[in-house]
Amino acid sequence: AHLHPLAYARGLADAARAAGVVIHEQSPVTRIQRGAHAVLHTDHGSVRAPQLVVAGNALLQGLVPELERRIMPVGTYIGASAPLGAERAQALIGNNMAVSDTAWALDYFRLSHDHRLLFGGRASYSALPPPGLHRVMQRRMHQVFPQLADIPLQQVWGGYVDITRNRAPHWGRLDGNLYFAQGFSGHGVAAAGLAxxxxxxxxxxxxxxxxxxxxxxxxxxxxxxxxxxxxLVAAMSWYKLRDALW
Known part of the structure; x- marks a missing residue:
């Protein structure tokens, strides 16, 4: 199964607001003061909470060092092709499944509701996007789907996920009232609800x-x-070379 992750996130936000939750965007936490009541400091104020769930993933930025040591940020990127039309799109993935390959630095792809190919991969382990990202992504799409040689990627975007060394989720509790969920390793859309x-x-x-x-x-x-x-960059360079040779 596959879904539109932004629409899913907006739906969750709407459900949370309907239940009385107040969501504060654009207010990054700069410091966490632990205690019987945790205090979250921002540039313009603070919030006290008897229970705290840390779900910063790749963007902890020193807030909880003992958690941050156990994850690494990885850039992952995806592009949307020009519309293909229903017939040409179905010829690529006839059963409309979401697909990923078995390479260490994998590619993943699926069709959108408006018959585009969404093609992702080319992970970056240096916290910097690959040079010429749009060109690199488009070339890779054409390698996997040579029948799309005449089709460009119209949009390319990306962001950071967090990975653990064993790629297993890292969920738990610190200090009695500080809970955390991280280490989704690229599977957060499916697993975050369970967390x-x-x-x-x-x-x-x-x-x-x-x-x-x-x-x-x-x-x-x-x-x-x-x-x-x-x-990590050195290790992943070896695995990417292995993918290319094998």
């Missing part, structure tokens, strides 16, 4: 399911704050 259910149950006093996830061992990335990114 919310599991953590909400734990806050309500039923922690058995969260305890299962907390037993998963998550080693920090080697190299410390200065060297862990270069080490």
């Amino acid at each position: 919310g259910e599991v953590i909400a149950a734990a806050i309500a006093g039923q922690s058995e399911r969260l305890d299962v996830f907390q037993r998963l061992q998550h080693a920090p990335f080697p190299g410390g704050r200065l060297l862990r990114m270069p080490l």
Whole structure:
């Protein structure tokens, strides 16, 4: 199955507002003060909370160092082709499934409701987008689908996901009242809803399911704050070379 992730996120926000939740956008947290009541500081004020769920993923930026050491930000990118028409689109993926390959640095693709090919991949492990991203993405799409040699990518965009060393989700609790969910490793659209259910149950006093996830061992990335990114780039360069040769 596949869905429109932005429409899904907006639907979740609408449901949260209908339940009385107040959403504050464009108010990044600059510091977390832990205690019986956590205090979240921003540039223009603070919020006190008896329970805190940290779900910053790739954008923790030093807020919770012991969590940040166990994830790495990875840039992932996707493009939308020009409209193909129903017949040409169906000839690419006749069963309308969402597809990913088995390479280490994988490609993934699906059809949109208006008969475009959405083609993703070309992950960046250096926190910088690949040079000439639009050209690189379009060339890769043409390699996988040579029958689209006359079709350009009209839009290309991207963002950061967080990965763990073992690619397993990293969910749990710190300090009694600080919960966290991270390490979705590219599967967050599907798994984040489950994380919310599991953590909400734990806050309500039923922690058995969260305890299962907390037993998963998550080693920090080697190299410390200065060297862990270069080490990851070197390792992933080897895996990408292996993909190309094999």
